[in-house]
Amino acid sequence: xxxxxxxxxxxAVLISFLSSYIxxxxxxxxxxSGYYSEAxxxxxxxxxxxxxxxxxxxxxxxxxRFMDAxxxxxxxxxxxxxxxxxxxxxxxxxxxYLNTFFLALTSIMLVLLFYHRDFSFTSSERNIxxxxxPILINVSQFAIYPYDISSYFLELLIIYVFLKYxxxxxxxxxxxxxxxxxxxxxxxxxxxxxxSLLIVLIICKMGVSEKSxxxxxxxxLSFLVTFxxxxxxxxxxxxxxxxxxxxxGDYTRIExxxxxxxxxxxxYLSFSMSLTxxxxxxxxxxxIVSLPYSIFVVFFTILWEVRLYIPLFLGSVFLSRxxxxxxxxxxxxxxxxxxxxxxxxxxxxxxxxx
Numbered sequence: 502x503x504x505x506x507x508x509x510x511x512x513a514v515l516i517s518f519l520s521s522y523i524x525x526x527x528x529x530x531x532x533x534s535g536y537y538s539e540a541x542x543x544x545x546x547x548x549x550x551x552x553x554x555x556x557x558x559x560x561x562x563x564x565x566r567f568m569d570a571x572x573x574x575x576x577x578x579x580x581x582x583x584x585x586x587x588x589x590x591x592x593x594x595x596x597x598y599l600n601t602f603f604l605a606l607t608s609i610m611l612v613l614l615f616y617h618r619d620f621s622f623t624s625s626e627r628n629i630x631x632x633x634x635p636i637l638i639n640v641s642q643f644a645i646y647p648y649d650i651s652s653y654f655l656e657l658l659i660i661y662v663f664l665k666y667x668x669x670x671x672x673x674x675x676x677x678x679x680x681x682x683x684x685x686x687x688x689x690x691x692x693x694x695x696x697s698l699l700i701v702l703i704i705c706k707m708g709v710s711e712k713s714x715x716x717x718x719x720x721x722l723s724f725l726v727t728f729x730x731x732x733x734x735x736x737x738x739x740x741x742x743x744x745x746x747x748x749x750g751d752y753t754r755i756e757x758x759x760x761x762x763x764x765x766x767x768x769y770l771s772f773s774m775s776l777t778x779x780x781x782x783x784x785x786x787x788x789i790v791s792l793p794y795s796i797f798v799v800f801f802t803i804l805w806e807v808r809l810y811i812p813l814f815l816g817s818v819f820l821s822r823x824x825x826x827x828x829x830x831x832x833x834x835x836x837x838x839x840x841x842x843x844x845x846x847x848x849x850x851x852x853x854x855x
Contacts, residue, residue, distance in 0.1 A: 506616050513608035513631045520639040521601040525593075529580050532643045537581055537588030537596075539565055553731040556688035557599070557648035565595040596645055603651040608635050610657035619664050620822045621776060630818070641808040648689045649808050655685040656695045656812055660819065663699060667716075675716055679723040686727040691812050696724050697790040698816045701783065708830040750800045760804025767810060771817035779825035782832035784817045 536545040539562060545551070546558055568574075568591040581588040611634055614620060615627045622630070638650060659681050666674040678699070685692035700717050707713040752758060768788070775781045788795070791813060798809050825831075 506612060509612045509627065509631055510609050513612050514605045516632055517604040517608045517635045518601055520636045521597065521604055524639045524642055525597040529583055530643050530645055533645055534584045537585035537593050539592060541585055541587050548737060552735050554648045554689050557651045561595055561599050561647040564599055565592045568595055596647065599647055600650045603654045604635055604638060607650060607654040607657060610654060610661055614657060614661055614819060617664055619824055620819060621824055622822050638811060641811055644806045644808060652689040652691055653811060653815060655681065655688065656815060659695050663702060671712065675719060679719055682720055682723040683727045686724050690728060692724055694791050694794055694812045696720055698787055700790055701787050705828045705830050705832060749802050756805035757803060760807055763807040764810045767814045771814060771821050774821040776822060777825050779832060780821050780823060783820040783823060786832050787816055787820055
């Protein structure tokens with residue numbers, strides 16, 4: 502088993518590097534432009550919702566400065582100049598190095614989770630997903646940002662820490678999970694999706710108890726306090742705020758409808774992978790708990806940026822193969838309570854039938 506995991510990790514890292522190299526240097530994005538130098542990048546990403554995503558932005562800038570200091574390359578090539586007349590080769594390469602590094606880490610976490618005892622993946626399924634997921638992530642990078650792929654790594658790392666250590670060392674692992682959620686939120690607010698996934702896993706694996714409610718409260722507060730602190734202490738620079746791109750929420754545009762189709766197809770893919778009806782209900786419950794994120798994306802972003810569904814897809818893939826027999830609190834009871842809350846008349850009629 503150990504040698505299989507090591508070999509799978511090597512393959513996953515290689516496919517991550519190869520697919521990244523093809524995407525970054527075999528193609529030129531015509532979707533995003535004008536932020537491939539430190540000056541233009543800072544101007545574009547220090548305003549609106551982007552200004553709160555500080556971790557990977559800082560890593561990208563520091564990596565670029567290291568490249569400029571040790572490997573100066575002042576003359577930008579045609580590919581970079583096409584995307585940004587003020588761009589630099591080193592800044593574009595910094596995007597490649599940063600995102601490829603985190604994609605390799607994401608792929609390693611994928612392998613570790615595929616072989617975790619809480620999941621039931623066959624050898625063929627592992628091999629296919631080790632190739633498929635990095636390629637899917639890279640294909641979605643026609644919108645190039647510094648924080649998406651690092652957020653996928655943090656999502657999978659948090660899932661792994663929870664499944665590996667939460668039952669063995671409750672208090673210590675809870676502290677680690679809260680710290681990881683804080684770091685994740687400093688990187689991107691999509692950490693809320695991982696909090697949603699943890700809520701589903703904690704309730705289903707531990708039931709409704711003092712320990713589970715305690716864990717959910719502290720993990721949720723880790724996200725909320727960090728996000729509110731970012732909103733309070735990071736101010737908008739002078740000038741007009743531009744939080745969202747043009748066309749956000751406009752479903753007369755074919756691109757947004759293509760994005761909706763992507764969400765539907767990849768929801769179906771994870772749904773069709775489910776081992777049991779319980780796994781399907783887990784995916785549905787995860788999407789219900791994640792509704793605030795989904796509603797925000799549908800109305801205030803461009804769904805053509807299909808990377809927005811990747812974290813939901815990753816969580817759903819693992820829920821589709823979670824060993825449902827080990828769940829303490831089945832999802833059917835949770836969904837029944839949600840249904841009763843939404844439709845109290847139906848709940849009363851159901852009780853009368855009983």
